[in-house]
Each structure stands twice: as structure tokens, then as C-alpha cells.
Amino acid sequence: MSLSSREVDLFERSRGRLEAIAYRMLGSAGDAEDAVQDTFLRWQAAAREHIETPEAWLTRALTNVCLNQLSSARARRETYVGQWLPEPVLAGDRMLGPAETVEQRESVSIAVLALMERLSPHERAVYVLREAFGYPHAGIAEILDLTEANCQQIYRRAKQHLATGRSRRAIDAAEARRIAEEFLAAALSGDVDALVRQLAGDAVSVADGGGEVPARTTPIVGALAIARFVRSSLRPTVAERFVGAEVTLHAAVVNDGPAVVAVTGGRVIGVISLEVTADGIAALHIQANPGKLARVTEHW
Structure with missing residues (x-):
């Protein structure tokens, strides 16, 4: 069924919101784009004259697409090579x-997106719609064909699964960039002690190479071990020897948090996202899988 220009415009006005919901649910910008495109095809095939509230219909259709993708993604994760991390943006x-809110910014952080792998598909959907987009439980229940009481219970369970015992520090974009600049300066200085002072004592470093590039398959634990790893791996001579070309390192803001971006020939080859807590930098999430760096490269 062909779409009128008004119906196309209506969908396009919703595209940004739909992409943002799908990205939080799936942890992948590429998968989010595919989910939105699938939703568009469902919109095109729907009996649109009977749809009273297009925004609600589109949200429900997208959520169902994402739930299907999450179910198949669980099987793919079981055969994934090494550690799986979300795609940085x-x-x-x-x-x-x-x-606008701390909750919205935190829900899209690499740390929380990684933790959301602990959730069932319905827990993830409820958490995203409630925490990041402020949907009432009654509305979420309607989208997911649940009772409102069940929806509230799922939300509480999701929050419990995402609790780490660490108090993440709320920071704005300016402070995020400052933290990234200080971390990069310490890394390039070769001063291990300077790096250790920025890290929480029990900090953890996790890397995702996806089997495409060399990356540690087990986490590095402890401030000193991480500082030594960062000092050695971010030295320009080491990085350039590894990729066979000049590598530049940049402080950046990724997923509303501090990050270091490695670039060669205009292509992003690595993103180190820093999780900041009251005790310092508690985690490094290193994304080196080329398949998860295409969008960052496009927007760099």
C-alpha cells in the first residue's frame, strides 16, 4: 500500500525517536537502523486509516521488532569471539x-548499555521506555501486552539487575571532555602513577575485537595493571607498528561520557570509553571491532 506524502512525513518526524529507542534496546546503531527500516515497512503495509495514534502504533511496532532482534541476538552472543561491548556513538x-536528565544520559552510557545484556528482552524494553523516554507504566503495558502491575514489577527487576554497587558520577559534556583530556595526557606522558591516580583501585578494562582484530578476551583488573597496559598500548610507536600507519589520539565525548578515539587515515580504529564514578575511572570499555566503528567514523 503506497504512502501519501503526509504519511511519509509523519514517519520521518518519528525516525529520530525510533532510532534512539532501538539503539538503547539493541546496543547497536546498525541494528537500530535496520529495526527502524523494518518498522517503516510495517507502517507501509498497515491499514493506516484505522490507526488513531500513529506515534503509539510506531513505538509498539518498533518495540516488537527489537524484541525479535534481541531474542536472536542472544544466540549470536553465545558464539561471539571474546567480550561483547555496545557500539559507541x-x-x-x-x-x-x-x-535532558541524568537518567536519560546514563541510560545511553556504554557502561549501562553493556550491563543491559543481563536483562531479558522484556526487561530491556520496559527499562528503556520508562527510564529514557518517560513512558507511563500503563502505556508500556499496552505496548507490550502486559498488565500495568506486571510492567512495574519488570521495571523494578531490571533496575535491580543493573545495580552494580558503584555510584556513577553525573557529569556534563564539558567535564566529560576534561576528564578525557586528562586521561589522554597521562597516558601519553608515560607516567604510570599519574594514570593510577585517575583510576579506581578495582577498575576493570574490557576490550571487544569481535574476532576481527587482536583484543584481550579476558578483562584486566586493578588500577596498576590497567595503567601499565594503557601506557604501553597507547604509545604512538606501538600503535603505529600495530596498524602500519600513523595513529592520532583524541579526547572526545562518546555516549555522553569521556572517551579517547584512535584515528588513522580518517578512519576510527578504536574507542576507549571511560566510566566515571565517585572513586575515579572505574572501567575502560575498549571498542576495536571494525564492524562497530563505521558510524563513529562516518560522524568523526
Whole structure:
């Protein structure tokens, strides 16, 4: 069934919101784009004259697409090579969605997106719609064909699964960039002690190479071990020997948090996202899988 220009415009006005919901649910910008495109095809095939509230219909259709993708993604994760981490997105990308509140910014952080792998598909959907987009439980229940009481219970369970015992520090974009600059300066100085002072004592470093590039398959634990690893791996001579070309390192804001971006020949080859807590930098999430760096490269 062909779409009128008004119906196309209506969908396009919703595209940014739909992408932001899908990205939080799936942890992948590429998968989010596919989910939105699938939703568009469902919109095109629907009996639109009977749809009273297009925004609600589109949200429900997208959520169902994402739930299907999450179910198949669980099987793919079982055969994934090494550690799985979400796809990073640069500040200003509409995929990040609303960022007015602390809860909205935290829900799109690499740390929380990684933790959301602990959730069932329905827990993830409820958490995203409630925490990041402020949907009432009654509305979420309607989207997911649940009772409102069940929806509230799922939300509480999701929050419990995401609790780490660490108090993440709320920071704005300016402070995020400052932290990234200080971390990069310490890394390039070769001063291990300077790096250790920025890290929490029980900090953890996790890397995702996806089997495409060399990356540690087990986490590095402890401030000193991480500082030594960062000092050795970020030295320009080491990085350039590894990729066979000049590598430049940049402080950046990624997923509303501090990050270091490695670039060669205009292509992003690595993103180190820093999780900041009251005790310092508690985690490094290193994304080196080329398949998860295409969007960052496009927007760099």
C-alpha cells in the first residue's frame, strides 16, 4: 500500500525517536537502523486509516521488532569471539536521543548499555521506555501486552539487575571532555602513577575485537595493571607498528561520557570509553571491532 506524502512525513518526524529507542534496546546503531527500516515497512503495509495514534502504533511496532532482534541476538552472543561491548556513538548523534536528565544520559552510557545484556528482552524494553523516554507504566503495558502491575514489577527487576554497587558520577559534556583530556595526557606522558591516580583501585578494562582484530578476551583488573597496559598500548610507536600507519589520539565525548578515539587515515580504529564514578575511572570499555566503528567514523 503506497504512502501519501503526509504519511511519509509523519514517519520521518518519528525516525529520530525510533532510532534512539532501538539503539538503547539493541546496543547497536546498525541494528537500530535496520529495526527502524523494518518498522517503516510495517507502517507501509498497515491499514493506516484505522490507526488513531500513529506515534503509539510506531513505538509498539518498533518495540516488537527489537524484541525479535534481541531474542536472536542472544544466540549470536553465545558464539561471539571474546567480550561483547555496545557500539559507541559520538556526542551530537541523534541516535543518542534525549539527554535532558541524568537518567536519560546514563541510560545511553556504554557502561549501562553493556550491563543491559543481563536483562531479558522484556526487561530491556520496559527499562528503556520508562527510564529514557518517560513512558507511563500503563502505556508500556499496552505496548507490550502486559498488565500495568506486571510492567512495574519488570521495571523494578531490571533496575535491580543493573545495580552494580558503584555510584556513577553525573557529569556534563564539558567535564566529560576534561576528564578525557586528562586521561589522554597521562597516558601519553608515560607516567604510570599519574594514570593510577585517575583510576579506581578495582577498575576493570574490557576490550571487544569481535574476532576481527587482536583484543584481550579476558578483562584486566586493578588500577596498576590497567595503567601499565594503557601506557604501553597507547604509545604512538606501538600503535603505529600495530596498524602500519600513523595513529592520532583524541579526547572526545562518546555516549555522553569521556572517551579517547584512535584515528588513522580518517578512519576510527578504536574507542576507549571511560566510566566515571565517585572513586575515579572505574572501567575502560575498549571498542576495536571494525564492524562497530563505521558510524563513529562516518560522524568523526
